[in-house]
Amino acid sequence: MPMPEPESYAFKLYTQKCSLCHRVYHPRMLNKRTWGIIVEKMEKKVQKTERRAPLTKQEKEVILGYLRKYSRERGL
Ligand code: HEC
Numbered sequence: 249m250p251m252p253e254p255e256s257y258a259f260k261l262y263t264q265k266c267s268l269c270h271r272v273y274h275p276r277m278l279n280k281r282t283w284g285i286i287v288e289k290m291e292k293k294v295q296k297t298e299r300r301a302p303l304t305k306q307e308k309e310v311i312l313g314y315l316r317k318y319s320r321e322r323g324l
Contacts, residue, residue, distance in 0.1 A: 249274055258314035261307060266290065275318035282324055283315040 251274060253259050263272050278286065291302050303311065 249276060251275075252318045253314070256314070258310050262311050262314055265303060265307065265311060269293070275315045276320050278315075278319055278324055279321065280316045280319050283312060283319055287312055287315075 251259060251272070266272050275283070287303075287308060291308075295302055
């Protein structure tokens with residue numbers, strides 16, 4: 249499944265911030281609520297490994313907005 253809106257700022261930010269340790273996951277993989285939990289969890293990892301500064305509030309909103317817009321309705 250191709251990634252939605254590959255030209256958007258949100259997608260680019262998502263790729264930039266979230267492909268440091270693994271490939272980026274498709275937003276359809278998880279639901280809205282789970283994405284919230286995952287982003288928090290990933291932020292803790294970033295802080296622990298100190299490879300990069302944590303996301304700003306605004307960056308987090310953009311990334312979560314993107315993931316949630318294309319997330320799945322049901323299931324995890
Ligand atoms: C500091 C390295 C690092 C960064 C940066 C990072 N991740 Fe991860 N991510 C991991 C590791 C390691 C795992 C493997 C599972 C684990 O250890 O919990 C993982 C697993 C995942 C998974 C699979 C589900 C799971 O819990 O195993 C998703 C989805 C995910 N990451 C999303 C993201 C998103 C979204 C971002 C950006 C906000 C992000 N990751 C940034 C290290 C990172």
